[in-house]
Amino acid sequence: MPGSKLDEIDRMILAELQxxxxxxxxxxAKRVGISAPPCLRRVRTLEEQGYIRGYHADVDSRELGxxxxxxxxxxxxxxxxxxxxxxxxxxxxxxxxxxxxMLNGEVDFILKCVAPDLRSFxxxxxxxxxTADNVxxxxxxxxxxxxxxxxxxxxxxxxxxxxxxx
Amino acid sequence: MPGSKLDEIDRMILAELQxxxxxxxxxxAKRVGISAPPCLRRVRTLEEQGYIRGYHADVDSRELGxxxxxxxxxxxxxxxxxxxxxxxxxxxxxxxxxxxxMLNGEVDFILKCVAPDLRSFxxxxxxxxxTADNVxxxxxxxxxxxxxxxxxxxxxxxxxxxxxxx
DNA sequence: AAAGTTGCGCAATTTCATTTCTCATTCGCA
DNA sequence: TGCGAATGAGAAATGAAATTGCGCAACTTT
Numbered sequence: 001m002p003g004s005k006l007d008e009i010d011r012m013i014l015a016e017l018q019x020x021x022x023x024x025x026x027x028x029a030k031r032v033g034i035s036a037p038p039c040l041r042r043v044r045t046l047e048e049q050g051y052i053r054g055y056h057a058d059v060d061s062r063e064l065g066x067x068x069x070x071x072x073x074x075x076x077x078x079x080x081x082x083x084x085x086x087x088x089x090x091x092x093x094x095x096x097x098x099x100x101x102m103l104n105g106e107v108d109f110i111l112k113c114v115a116p117d118l119r120s121f122x123x124x125x126x127x128x129x130x131t132a133d134n135v136x137x138x139x140x141x142x143x144x145x146x147x148x149x150x151x152x153x154x155x156x157x158x159x160x161x162x163x164x165x166x
Numbered sequence: 167m168p169g170s171k172l173d174e175i176d177r178m179i180l181a182e183l184q185x186x187x188x189x190x191x192x193x194x195a196k197r198v199g200i201s202a203p204p205c206l207r208r209v210r211t212l213e214e215q216g217y218i219r220g221y222h223a224d225v226d227s228r229e230l231g232x233x234x235x236x237x238x239x240x241x242x243x244x245x246x247x248x249x250x251x252x253x254x255x256x257x258x259x260x261x262x263x264x265x266x267x268m269l270n271g272e273v274d275f276i277l278k279c280v281a282p283d284l285r286s287f288x289x290x291x292x293x294x295x296x297t298a299d300n301v302x303x304x305x306x307x308x309x310x311x312x313x314x315x316x317x318x319x320x321x322x323x324x325x326x327x328x329x330x331x332x
Numbered sequence: 333a334a335a336g337t338t339g340c341g342c343a344a345t346t347t348c349a350t351t352t353c354t355c356a357t358t359c360g361c362a
Numbered sequence: 363t364g365c366g367a368a369t370g371a372g373a374a375a376t377g378a379a380a381t382t383g384c385g386c387a388a389c390t391t392t
Contacts, residue, residue, distance in 0.1 A: 006230075014230070017223035021187045026379060035341050040380070042339095051229050057183035058219040061319045064172075064180070065327075071269065071276055088313035095320035103237065103307040110237055110307070114320065116327060141269040141276070147254035151317060153227045154261035154280065161231075161282060190380095192348065201372050206349070 006051070009034060013042055014051060015155040021055040066114045068121050069143035072129065074109040075136045083134055084108070090132055096124050107139075118142075172217070175200060179208055180217060181321040187221040232280045234287050235309035238295065240275040241302045249300055250274070256298055262290050273305075284308075 006014075012032040016023060023031075029039035046052050061069075076083055084102065091100035091111060099112040111129075115121035130138055172180075178198040182189060189197075195205035212218050227235075242249055250268065257266035257277060265278035277295075281287035296304055 011230075014223065014225050018225050019222070021221035021223045024379060025381095034339095036379080037342085037381075038340055049229075051226055053224040053226055055187035055221060055223050056185070056318065057180070057187045057221050058317075059180050059184050059319050060217055060219055063215075063217050064177075064319050064324060066319060066324075069267070071267070092314050095323045097314065098316050098318065098320070099312075100314040101235070101237070101312050102310040104310055105307045107307060109313075116323075141271045141273060144268040144270055146265075146267050147275075148258050148263065148266040150264050151224075152222065152264065153225050153230050153232060154264070157261045157282075158230060158232075190348065191350095200370095202348085203350075203352095203373090204371055207370085 010042060010046060010051075011155065011158065013039070013046065014153070017043070017052065017055075018152045018155070061114055065116050068115045068118055069146075070113045070115070070121055071141045071143065072111040072113055072125075073107040073139045073141075074111060074129070075106065075138075076108045076134050077136045078134055079108060087132070087134065094124070094128060096121070176208060176212060176217075177321065177324065179205070179212065180319070183209070183218065183221075184318045184321070227280055231282050234281040234284055235312075236279045236281070236287055237307045237309065238277040238279055238291075239273040239305040239307075240277060240295070241272065241304075242274045242300050243302045244300055245274060253298070253300065260290070260294060262287070 009032050013028065016028055016031055025040050025043070026036045028043070029036040032039060043052075074087075076087060087109065088100060088102070091097045091109075096113050096115055097111050098114055099110075101110050102108065103110055113121065113124070115124065125138065125140065129135065175198050179194065182194055182197055191206050191209070192202050194209070195202040198205065209218075240253075242253060253275065254266060254268070257263045257275075262279050262281055263277050264280055265276075267276050268274065269276055279287065279290070281290065291304070291306065295301065
């Protein structure tokens with residue numbers, strides 16, 4: 001069933017695959033201490049139950065010519081659900097917007113954007129984002145450098161917490 | 167050599183592996199239209215040259231009990247390089263901080279944090295972040311919901327751009 | 333305590349990854 | 363124009379991994 005609890009081995013599997021998504025199943029099985037077939041069954045189950053959403057290569061966007069990363073804080077005029085959804089849908093259709101999170105507080109959304117250069121970002125900003133319907137104000141901040149970028153779950157914190165609650 | 171330009175096939179490989187990092191090499195080769203051995207060689211080369219930084223399972227942190235996501239805007243008192251680096255190093259050692267980006271403008275850093283619940287985030291905020299050396303002010307925003315989360319490169323934009331420049 | 337359920341490991345089969353060779357194309361250079 | 367050398371593709375072979383089927387043991391449930 002969806003929601004059935006994970007045991008120690010499942011969490012180890014998730015941690016290993018988060019760290020290296022292309023690990024072979026036999027290597028994974030060795031690391032978590034069971035044989036390959038049950039290990040593969042567990043992985044499939046974790047995928048079906050949604051614990052694993054997918055696997056992705058981590059591609060260096062700067063190497064590919066996307067030199068610019070920007071965080072954009074967006075405020076809307078109206079915040080009825082229909083307005084919020086409409087803006088989210090627009091974000092999903094803007095390829096330069098890679099993330100769109102709705103926030104509490106004065107700012108309604110934060111967007112993480114990429115662009116080949118400052119010029120094309122400005123073009124997107126003035127031509128698309130600022131002129132989009134219902135957008136009240138946008139404050140942008142250029143990313144100077146990135147000190148840490150590890151999307152995912154801090155499994156060490158999770159284990160601590162489980163140990164404490166036990 | 168590092169820096170040698172990518173051709174059409176290389177970009178297709180990157181796009182495919184970004185979309186599905188566990189694709190088998192034969193499937194990948196079929197999709198990009200070459201045979202398996204040269205395809206594997208290209209993948210290895212892309213890895214060595216740093217175009218591919220790694221592969222990761224996309225694990226659902228909410229399913230694992232991390233209910234809370236927060237963006238934290240951090241300002242420091244002093245911004246000499248040593249001060250900036252020191253703060254970055256601290257971020258790398260905080261497991262709840264998953265991303266740390268240095269920004270231009272009034273805010274010095276933006277952090278993306280996760281936590282099991284609000285209480286443990288508040289505890290981190292007051293006990294660690296706010297009391298850390300050189301931290302002047304922190305403004306936090308809770309993530310209400312996430313409309314888009316697709317880290318990586320918009321390959322459609324890349325291809326457009328290459329077609330235009332050609 | 334018997335029956336059902338769950339999950340493991342072993343063994344066999346299919347599929348894939350990886351290496352090795354050979355061949356075609358391209359480019360520099362005489 | 364023609365001769366290597368280099369680059370990169372495909373074909374075949376080999377070894378490793380993924381996947382399936384099955385039996386067994388432990389734990390629940392009744």
